[in-house]
Amino acid sequence: MGHYVSRYYITEVDRFPDTIYCHHAVMGEKFIPEHEHKKGQFLYTEGGVVYLNTPQQSYFLPARHYIWIPAGVRHSIHPSTPKVIMRNLYFPVSACDDVFFSKTAIYPVDNLLMELMMFTNRWNGNIRPEEESRYSIAKAFKMLLPELGRGALPLALPYPGDSRLVKIVEYLDEHVADNIGFKHVADHFGVSERSLARLFQKDLNMSFIQYFTILRMLKGLKLLLDDKLSINEVASKVGYSSLPTFSNTFTKIIGVRPSEYVKHRGLWYK
The missing domain is CATH 1.10.10.60 (Homeodomain-like)
Incomplete structure (x- = not known):
């Protein structure tokens, strides 16, 4: 499994506006400095507690939960250890997106979402629309989030x-x-x-x-x-x-x- 030291989150995620970007890696860094994406981000972690800071709030991401970060939200990531595994999917913004995708929030991960997320572990990098099978599966993953994420948890404190x-x-x-x-x-x-x-x-x-x-x-x-x-x-x-x-x-x-x-x-x- 790769490491985050390539700073792909700055150089690669938004390189192609219509792709879904997938990245599973050991953190490899003590923190990820403040940045933002033109795509919405699904973030799940394993192996330690992670803090995520935005200009307004400090979020606490525990095991078996994920955080949705809307496009354009500046954030930094601070894990309890560089050995944390980060599982990310970055999705283009769509005009028909549910209001769910406009809010930074933390949700529990159920067994269905866990299985789908682990299925994406075989992918890394851009998933293009012309790659019909992979793109459809990744897009379906996004569409399921509002259906499964009915209970956002207050795992954040404002500054x-x-x-x-x-x-x-x-x-x-x-x-x-x-x-x-x-x-x-x-x-x-x-x-x-x-x-x-x-x-x-x-x-x-x-x-x-x-x-x-x-x-x-x-x-x-x-x-x-x-x-x-x-x-x-x-x-x-x-x-x-x-x-x-x-x-x-x-x-x-x-x-x-x-x-x-x-x-x-x-x-x-x-």
């Missing part, structure tokens, strides 16, 4: 613009294991609870509890996958004294029970 909120979210990041609440944070930073609530909603378009809960679950997922901790240990390290509460919250946000990650992480992260 705060307000300088006060930057310090507050940094504080939350440092205290995910602590039993702190909304009132504690408001008092610590000398603002009223009403002002703090408005700040989160206006700048991040989510409530304090939504932000802190997602932050805790993303931290928990990383501990579960990268550090190979037990579910009990992870729950404690992200501020949950109740294992059922942590498990239920994790399932609601991540889309898979933590026990499933423990059960399968050896297969997903070879």
Whole structure:
């Protein structure tokens, strides 16, 4: 399997506007610098956790999930290890594309999508329209995504613009294991609870509890996958004294029970 050091994502993906570009490779780099494509990108990874940053948000791509990146969205990719395997399909934009293809989002991968994706493992490079069989299969793969991707998961956190909120979210990041609440944070930073609530909603378009809960679950997922901790240990390290509460919250946000990650992480992260 090849490596990403060729920087194909800059030089090759958009060379021919009507082709579908396929690339499966070991990352081989510590990160992929910010860039964009004229084609939409399907990205799936194996062998480690991957962070993907856009100018607006930081996305967390765990095992058994993929991210759809619309054409024209600038992004950089940061894996937990250069040994991560990246599986990509890049599709030309069509005037009849579903609204699904206009949004950056993360979705779980079911067995059907996994089988189709692994089928494309035999291809690398441009798939041209005149290659009728391969092109039709790749195009059908794209057409299935809106049908299968009904439940986008909130595996992303927006970047705060307000300088006060930057310090507050940094504080939350440092205290995910602590039993702190909304009132504690408001008092610590000398603002009223009403002002703090408005700040989160206006700048991040989510409530304090939504932000802190997602932050805790993303931290928990990383501990579960990268550090190979037990579910009990992870729950404690992200501020949950109740294992059922942590498990239920994790399932609601991540889309898979933590026990499933423990059960399968050896297969997903070879």
